[in-house]
Amino acid sequence: MKKILTPLLAAAAAGLAGPALADEGEVLKHVFELQYAIDTFYFLVCGALVMWMAAGFSMLEAGLVRSKNTAEILTKNVALFSISCIMYLICGYAIMYGGGIFLSGIDGGEALVDEAFAAFGERESFDGDSVYSSASDFFFQVVFVATAMSIVSGAVAERMKLWAFLAFAIVMTGFIYPMEGSWTWGGEDVFGMFNLGDLGFSDFAGSGIVHMAGAAAALAGVMLLGARKGKYGPNGEVRAIPGANLPLATLGTLILWMGWFGFNGGSVLKLGDIASANSVAMVFLNTNTAAAGGAVAALILSKLMFGKADLTMLLNGALAGLVVITAEPSTPTPLLATVFGAAGGVLVVLSITFLDKLKIDDPVGAISVHGSCGLLGLLLVPVTNGDSTFSGQIIGAITIFTWVFVCSLIVWGALKAVMGIRVSEEEEYEGVDLTECGQEAYPEFVSK
Template identity: 80%
Template sequence: MENNVYELQYAMDTFYFLVCGALVMWMAAGFAMLEAGLVRAKNTTEILTKNVALYAISCTMYMVCGYAIMYGGGYFLSGITEVDAASVLADFAGREDGFQGGSIYSGASDFFFQVVFVATAMSIVSGAVAERMKLWAFLAFAVVMTAFIYPMEGNWTWGGGSVFGLYSLGDDFGFSDFAGSGIVHMAGAAAALAGVLLLGARKGKYGPNGEVRAIPGANLPLATLGTFILWMGWFGFNGGSVLKLGDIANANAVAVVFTNTNAAAAGGLIGALLLAYVLFRKADLTMALNGALAGLVAITAEPSTPTPFVATLIGMVGGVIVVLSILTLDKLKIDDPVGAISVHGVVGLFGLMVVPVTNGDTTFGGQLVGAITIFVWVFVASAVVWGLLKVIMGLRVTEEEEYEGVDLAECGMEAYPEFTNK
């Protein structure tokens, strides 16, 4: 009977991991649609190519070495594809807590859940450098980001490793990032910021006197669809990070996380929409979409402890912050076509720093140490890689290619060939 209990728990937790991983994988489609909607028509094919290729690269490189760096395991390098049920059950022999114990699940399901996270981090970069970066330079960076840069900071946090031989952030500093506001989202934004600073702004984005010129996206229905897909996928992102479903306490925790995730997204959209109306006297759809995503990023660091009302407020503040951040970055002439640095970076930092408000096991100091460690490592390492790529192969397409659109220059085909409007 005892073995049957553990087998059922193993099956349930493994299945839950896989389903949540599939939801997070679907976020790749959300990023692709969102970014394709927010760039100009002449750059659509290239941004779609980036998104589908970076997902494949992320899966491959994380399998080759990223997972081992982050968690110290060689499961996939060993070629083991079968699990000895007897050995799994032996690990839990003598326990009397049954479903009340810790998570037990397949190592393969853990890898699958983790690999879609690294793909999410890399997806953040593609939108920020859109419309002027060389495709192959971007893909070369994706190899290093997913094989080494992201796994290293993941090792210091979720992996329980040390920070350059000093201490584990989680154990020694009281740092907590439930599902990755900093570890995934701020990290992706830090890599994007390093690339954008070396790359420069799109031609025509800023006038000679510093004025900001809006460059509208080609397909706002597609951007809206992408946002809804991301919103849906986020339930797996945050919900799966509970790591278990098979007992009353954890099942309730999953329900709380789902509820708070949804509440924060709604609050973020409302906050951004209202502030945009106050500032522009218009209901700005793109700000509203980014507000929803900002709410999701803000709650990701700790979706299990707030009440739904507090989660809504956290999301709402995130939505306000993202509007102000997008406007500020434009004033600084940091050109981010989709607002990724603001959504995932600035609001990701806010998400980390608001955790102690509802989670008494953390401190503001610990959260700040974690945030600084993640940002500095990813930004500096990414800047080095971007710099090398700039020297070796160049980062930016030619001015003529940028004017004609990178679809033709990089991919040889247009997404909307029947339309001539660029």
């Protein structure tokens, strides 16, 4: 029988197993079950970390909008997460990875483990292969689609109708995102023509597939929505509209920073062997140092450009570094990861100021953080990953952006024609908390 484990590990496993498991096949079966359990548990924990990013987006956006729009932005974030979970369950996962709607192909239990073990029984080694519950895979993937939709929320804040936004969320999470995801992580062809992976495209954890896609959907919405009243003067001058709660925005950023360890770390897809454990450790290390590099670079550049240490730029710089390294956190050295993150920190400051000059109003800087820096992350992958090519990365980026932007523009346009997507000028002035939710986040400020 072919050896699946090293002699030392096999002997240890047999010794621990005792006489009842003296048969080598039984020993291997139990070791396989242990790896299956570890990888499944790791997937679930990382998924929970990514789910916690929903709290980060909520706090970040609530801190960067005005107090009169806080309750509505929180409502959007909880509702979009819930819609994402339901739509991905109904059809999104089936579109992206195959299988039946309502997760009809998802199973668990001993029969699934037996089937998986039989499939691996003829191989020399388990190393490099992911073995985990398909239900854990769904859970990990569904929090990714919610992340993509959360990006849209901040960009259209303070002037979009709540129900128009939620209607878009249904289409985005149930169809637009799963389709482009199927061409990348799902391995399907783009309209039967080509597969992005076969062209040398690589996106480890979703700089393009998740983040740039969310930014493309947001950009389409912002272009049809228009800027907030008072954001730009008659001569094109940019007027700052400060957020209501910067401590909350800072908390949100740190929550996102923490959740990103699950976002990138979970994308290794396994933990149950030495090589994978080392890869996970490197991914965690590079994720952290890229965020630090982005934060410091953005802080320095904001001081040089504006004469002050801008906290919002510092926060967006950290997020920019995280987005950049998401495309490939496993192959750079820690030094290169820091440099890549710093490049993202510089780019996000320049992108935010550039979009303001174009009168593209993004209250939280989401399009710059996730779009501009998502593209940068994709373009940096071939620097350290020899399996990718610059041409493949460019084709992949164009394909993802074009698909999501065009589809989103169509959906936003249809919603604008049918129900309208922007609140009235009076409602915007009063704040969408009252007009959309009928309550304020800070009622103690309301005179009785």
